[in-house]
Amino acid sequence: MFEAKLVCTHCGAEYPLASGLYKCPKCGAPLDVTYHYDDIANLIEDDDPWFRESPHVWKYWMFLPVSNLKRIVTLNEGGTRLYRLKRLEEKLGFGKLYVKYEGENPTGAFKDRGSSVEITKALEFHARKVIVASTGNMAASVSAYGAKAGLEVTIVVPEGTPGEKLTQARMYGAKVEVFGKTYDEALAEAERKAMEEDYYLTGNYHYRVEGQKTTGFEILDQLRYNVPDWIIVPIGAGTHLRAIWKGVKEFYKVGLVEDLPRIAGAQIEGYDAIVRAWKTGKPIEKVQKKVPTIASAIAVKKPVDGENVIRAVRESDGHLDTVTNRETAEAGMLLGREGIFVEPSSATALALAKKMREEGVIDKDETVVVVATGHGLKDVKTWEKVLSGDFVV
Ligand SMILES: [Zn+2]
Structure with a gap:
């Protein structure tokens, strides 16, 4: 709604929001979403009910890059004490x-804050299945939000990931793939599968x-x-x-x-x-x-x-x-x-x-x-x- 464009955090290259990128095609660095901050300032100025509202992720909807607030995927994340x-x-x-x-x-x-936005975006992009590499917490979180949205979730985790986190992801219905010895190896595998097998890639990206x-x-x-x-x-x-x-x-x-x-x-x-x-x-x-x-x-x-x-x-x-x-x-x-x-x-x-x-x-x-x-x-x-x-x- 108030979001403007994607900007590379390294080289400054700019891209339209609808480009579906997850990193800068020019230099490979992460991207940032920018907003029309003056418009946000005008909107919240003197909005007393907004200031009195208890904190939770979607209180700050004007700072979030979603096009339809009726279609957000939420489990009441945020608002932690x-x-x-x-x-x-x-x-x-x-x-x-x-x-x-x-x-x-x-x-x-904490991952649920990001998962709520990412899975909301996955629906906006008409995704059917999502994939994520994780040391465990993001896997469980994406699995929960994917389940809430009715999406198929595959998680890629390195060997040695705590069993509690994998059990949690499985209870949310995710497919678990153990790949490599470290997070970095699991991440490379998730990115490869996303490119080759038409998954919506979630993880440490701008959304x-x-x-x-x-x-x-x-x-x-x-x-x-x-x-x-x-x-x-x-x-x-x-x-x-x-x-x-x-x-x-x-x-x-x-x-x-x-x-x-x-x-x-x-x-x-x-x-x-x-x-x-x-x-x-x-x-x-x-x-x-x-x-x-x-x-x-x-x-x-x-x-x-x-x-x-x-x-x-x-x-x-x-x-x-x-x-x-x-x-x-x-x-x-x-x-x-x-x-x-x-x-x-x-x-x-x-x-x-x-x-x-x-x-x-x-x-x-x-x-x-x-x-x-x-x-x-x-x-x-x-x-x-x-x-x-x-x-x-
Ligand atoms: Zn760049």
Whole structure:
């Protein structure tokens, strides 16, 4: 409705929205959807009922690229709570510490925001069958939304994907194909099948970004447009971080906020392609070795949105670093003591917040929001191993 065009995030080439592309044909980089921001600003200005509405993904429909709101595919995603962690903020020495708990989404992970938009678009493009590569959470999420829309869903996952996530996808009726040892290999296979076998390709592409940016919208909305000093996000493919930055910038463009937060991203040790490039100033290079990790959901060797993560962090004067399995396990247990059970990869954000506070990157009076991307029930076996000492961290 208010969307304008697709723009390449690397070379700036522009394409019409109806082109059906999923990456830039010229350079292969991810694309962004842009909007007529002045029109959005006019629409929401002084719209009191809109401001009073509780946050959820489709509250922000004017920032989303759909042509018919009557045909959206939704399971009431988003609207996840923002919890203040008072005891923890005192213990660790933050001004204010919040967790945006994305485990409260319909399939237990942040991915549902993006899936709702992507599957809505799949229907607009008259797709019958969709395919997605995933480390597990996106597979379960696309399967649920595909089921809701009556589409056939095939998911491609690497060996070692947690069984809970595959069971979840199968219960939603998806076909599961195990391919390769890593997410990157599964992704190449999904893209090949999409090209050759007429699947609608879902995954870390621009329509998903549009759904995922609502995490950023909701954080600002829930803080009553008081901008936090930091938003800290786990990095797998980097799409969520990139999307949150796009979202907060869009709120800034339409005048909803007068300031921007700094964005920080956490990679798990062993899968540090972006952090290494950030620290050395060199191009992002694929991590070569597969190492044991408790954070399988973010164990990505070459993140598709790596360049966009670095740009977001640079633009926001933010921060990037790795955290260890041990730091992540400890952070997960700290969240547990606050009544919040997250999957291991989600705990990297708090682990990084703690590290940044200890290193003085975050000041003692600053407000910090950590994004916890998935529910702990998503990966119980890994926590069992940590608790029993079977995974030495
Ligand atoms: Zn390009």
